[in-house]
Amino acid sequence: MPINLFLDAPKNFSFWQTVCSHGWSQLLPFEIDKENWRLSYVFANPYLKNPTAAQISEAEGKLKIEIADGKINSKTEEIILRDVRHILRLDDDLRNFYKIVKVEKSLAWIAKDNAGRLLRSPTVFEDLIKTVCTTNCSWALTKKMVANLVEKLGEPAENGKRAFPTAERMASVSAEFYKDEIRAGYRAPYFAELAEAVASGKINPETWLASDLPSAELKKEMKQIKGVGDYAAENLLKLVGRYDGLALDSWLRAQFYKKHNGGEICADKEIERFYEPFGVWRGLTIWCDISEK
DNA sequence: GCGTCCAGGTCTACC
């Protein structure tokens, strides 16, 4: 028998704005079912043998989490509810952000549509690996690398869908595996080294969520990891709730040139100057502005 | 079919 769990969402929350906020929902173990307006994910589960697959949707003003495999205990239920709150950013307070963007006519839609919550993974580790997969390649290759990681290293749930691999599992394979099986190219030794560092406790990316460090210092710490440069670190900062970096990549730059510079290329400093008025929210402002649907 | 370019960049060496 399937089990349904429910969560209350904040008033200024939009399920689909969050699910479609950026490309993460296209990366396994996330999957979107647009016909039935559901988001699927496979949650890791240390309290049961297998991970737990679930489908999240909106129902009667609440968030409904449907678990096909009904064999879950109260600990599992607690983990899934906690993770759903985390990935959908239900506890993020965007009131100050909305106050700022409301003033700008062209950005007022952000507050009106309750946009700005960026979908993230249950763990910073997963977001870190996925972010490295986005660097210096096409989006198609990013999806392929992440799919390979999940399909070749992830543990299966009862329905056969696989979870994102743990650091321990990722540390158990060699750099050659990442090169030959994951098709990670030059990133292969980075993954092997990072997984080992996290599995051994040398690095704990989860501490970034509640770090007291100023963003510039935290960014420096993130950049100590091989494969993480300016773009990747600033993208990760956004995913841990800090929006004072723009995370400029070639796509964002190209869209900015089109939208705000008559198609002409300009220096990054010009882009930074454009969003400077939005202060600590500038990274979220540029993302919403440029990715407006 | 083949060669080239480049995409949701980063690292290293060098100045």
Add this chain to the structure above:
DNA sequence: GGTAGACCTGGACGC
């Protein structure tokens, strides 16, 4: 601190 060149992969494009 700034810059040039190398780095994997695979799809798009021109020929």
